Amino acid sequence: MTNIALPTDESVAASAPGEAAAAWPRPAYAWYVVVVLLVAYAFAILDRTAIGLLVDSIKKGLQITDSQIGLLQGLAFAICYTTCGIPLGFLADRWKRKPLLAIGIAVWSAATLLCGAARSFGMLFLARVGVGVGEASVTPTSSSLIADYFPPERRAKAYGVWMLGSSLGTGMASLFAAGAIVLSDHLHDIGTPWAANYATWQITFFLIGAPGLLVALLFALTVREPVRQGVRLGADGAPLVSGVSLKPLWTVMKANRRAYLALMGGAVLNVTAIYAQIGWMPALFMRVHHWSPAKVGAVGGLISFPVAMCGAIVAGWTMSYLTSRGRNDAPILMTMGDALTRLTIGVAACLAPRPEITLALNVIAGVTSTWSYASAMTGLNAITPNELRGQVTAIYTLCTGLISMTLGSFVVGFLSDNVFLGPTGVASSLATTFAGCSLLALLVLIPGRKHYAVAEGRSRIAEQAA
Numbered sequence: 001m002t003n004i005a006l007p008t009d010e011s012v013a014a015s016a017p018g019e020a021a022a023a024w025p026r027p028a029y030a031w032y033v034v035v036v037l038l039v040a041y042a043f044a045i046l047d048r049t050a051i052g053l054l055v056d057s058i059k060k061g062l063q064i065t066d067s068q069i070g071l072l073q074g075l076a077f078a079i080c081y082t083t084c085g086i087p088l089g090f091l092a093d094r095w096k097r098k099p100l101l102a103i104g105i106a107v108w109s110a111a112t113l114l115c116g117a118a119r120s121f122g123m124l125f126l127a128r129v130g131v132g133v134g135e136a137s138v139t140p141t142s143s144s145l146i147a148d149y150f151p152p153e154r155r156a157k158a159y160g161v162w163m164l165g166s167s168l169g170t171g172m173a174s175l176f177a178a179g180a181i182v183l184s185d186h187l188h189d190i191g192t193p194w195a196a197n198y199a200t201w202q203i204t205f206f207l208i209g210a211p212g213l214l215v216a217l218l219f220a221l222t223v224r225e226p227v228r229q230g231v232r233l234g235a236d237g238a239p240l241v242s243g244v245s246l247k248p249l250w251t252v253m254k255a256n257r258r259a260y261l262a263l264m265g266g267a268v269l270n271v272t273a274i275y276a277q278i279g280w281m282p283a284l285f286m287r288v289h290h291w292s293p294a295k296v297g298a299v300g301g302l303i304s305f306p307v308a309m310c311g312a313i314v315a316g317w318t319m320s321y322l323t324s325r326g327r328n329d330a331p332i333l334m335t336m337g338d339a340l341t342r343l344t345i346g347v348a349a350c351l352a353p354r355p356e357i358t359l360a361l362n363v364i365a366g367v368t369s370t371w372s373y374a375s376a377m378t379g380l381n382a383i384t385p386n387e388l389r390g391q392v393t394a395i396y397t398l399c400t401g402l403i404s405m406t407l408g409s410f411v412v413g414f415l416s417d418n419v420f421l422g423p424t425g426v427a428s429s430l431a432t433t434f435a436g437c438s439l440l441a442l443l444v445l446i447p448g449r450k451h452y453a454v455a456e457g458r459s460r461i462a463e464q465a466a
Contacts, residue, residue: 025226030149033223034158037142038165040105040219043212044135045169047112048077050208051128057201064121072121076128081136082401089140089394093387101141102220108134109212116198116205139377139397140390147381147389148226152460153323156330159377160316163370164309183207228386249391256383259455260392262448263379266335268399269441270372273342275408276433277369280426281362287423289355299359307366314367315374328460329453331379336445338371343438350431383455408433 024030051058051073059069091100111130118124142162150158184203187195195203253260282300285291291299315334322330342365349361376396384392415429 023227024151024229025149025224027154030158031161033149034146034161036215036219036223037145038162040101040215041138041142041162041165042169043105043215044108044138045166046208047108047131047212048135049169050204051115054201054204057199058124061199061201062118062121062124068121072124072128076125077132077135078401078405079132080129081132082398084133084136085140085394085397085401086391088137089390089392089397092137092140092144092390092394096225097141097145097390098220098223098225101137101145102216104134104137104141105212105216105219106134107137108132109209109216110134112205112209112212116202116209118202136394136397140393143377143381143393144386144389145226146377147386148229152382153320155381156319156323156374156378157316160312160314160319160370160374163312163315163374163377166308166370166373249388252385252388253392256451256455258448258451259383260380262445262452263331263335263376263383264396264399266332266339266441266445266448267372267376267396268403269437269444270335270338270342271400271404272408272411273346273434273437274369274372275404276412276430276437277346278408280409280412280430284350284426284430285355285358288427289358291355303359303363304366307363308370311367312370312374315371316378319375319378328456329449331375331382331456332445332449332452334371334375335379336442336449338368338375339438339441339445341365341368342434343442346434346438347431350427350434379452379456383452383459385459 025033058064058072088100088104108131111127111134114127114130115124118127143159146158146162147155184195184200184207187203198206282296285296319330319334322333327333345361345365349358349365352358352361377393380392380396381389411433412426412429415432416425420426420428420432
């Protein structure tokens with residue numbers, strides 16, 4: 001592949017009448033903020049997914065069905081998580097991001113506490129909706145904050161580290177929730193007065209929701225709102241984009257539509273395959289290789305976090321290296337790498353004859369599992385003006401919510417029910433989903449690479465000139 005030539009300073013100057021300049025925050029403090037954002041993200045994932053370990057006790061306690069459990073896990077959370085993303089992204093671009101995220105952390109933590117207080121399916125459904133409302137603030141605010149704490153050449157590393165929150169939260173969902181269940185049982189055994197009024201699953205929600213309020217307090221007290229970098233100014237010195245209007249967002253996305261389509265489209269397709277893997281790879285080990293659920297859970301828990309952690313760090317550092325070598329299309333290249341890995345190693349893992357081979361190939365493919373998300377966060381913030389970053393990130397979150405979360409698991413199940421029949425059909429169904437998503441992603445990414453590189457180069461020169 002060849003490098004894409006950057007636009008000239010003159011071309012940028014012609015499109016940007018003025019810029020607001022500000023000094024970057026101290027690196028040590030900027031990294032502290034990333035760590036706090038990582039912890040907040042981890043608790044978001046924990047509060048979102050811990051319900052999976054409480055399914056049977058919730059069913060028994062509320063006398064509800066598997067279908068209702070499915071609604072609690074999916075629809076109840078996704079309703080507001082996806083639809084609130086864009087208005088919250090708009091607020092992140094127009095208002096201070098620090099109070100917005102602090103409120104969001106407090107809201108989803110309080111909603112998790114309300115899950116524990118639920119006495120009916122309807123109450124638990126509404127509480128889960130509240131979790132989705134609060135967590136809708138995470139991505140647009142966090143990604144926008146990081147973009148103003150780090151200059152362009154260091155952002156990829158910061159986004160890579162922040163992405164560890166997802167892996168940490170997934171691991172915490174199993175370990176922390178399991179510990180909370182044990183503690184809940186202990187509280188019952190020793191006759192704790194208030195615990196006698198609640199079931200184990202309710203106390204577990206209390207125990208995992210309460211620490212989030214402390215995280216919200218830590219964030220509010222120790223994180224400062226950074227100066228927005230590279231805000232475009234008009235001749236009168238006022239921001240070019242202000243007020244309540246989606247026209248600026250439409251104008252920017254239309255002007256760079258091929259760049260946005262390539263990065264968002266490729267990443268969303270890759271993430272669809274990842275959700276398919278999360279939903280069905282355990283079933284593949286149980287149905288094809290005859291592992292017990294306990295063994296699948298234990299092995300998965302031991303390897304998932306270190307592998308994902310390695311992948312997140314590799315993604316950030318590799319994009320930074322590629323950028324330093326003049327590759328202004330680095331996020332596209334990393335997203336292509338994720339697609340190629342899933343197309344080859346991922347498909348081979350599904351069809352491998354022995355569980356040891358499947359596991360080893362999954363470990364290799366798992367290194368790239370966070371590449372698309374980290375690349376999307378880095379790339380979208382690189383080609384989007386500061387005052388629109390929250391909204392663009394929210395659109396990406398909306399797409400992954402409506403497409404990736406919804407279709408990833410459904411397509412595999414549909415193929416298993418109608419095309420690849422029998423218990424072992426899940427292997428072919430998962431392999432077909434991997435191949436289809438990866439090929440489509442490459443078809444979007446390859447022709448869009450040059451368009452993204454031009455958009456990134458123009459934006460980078462404008463930001464450096466600020």
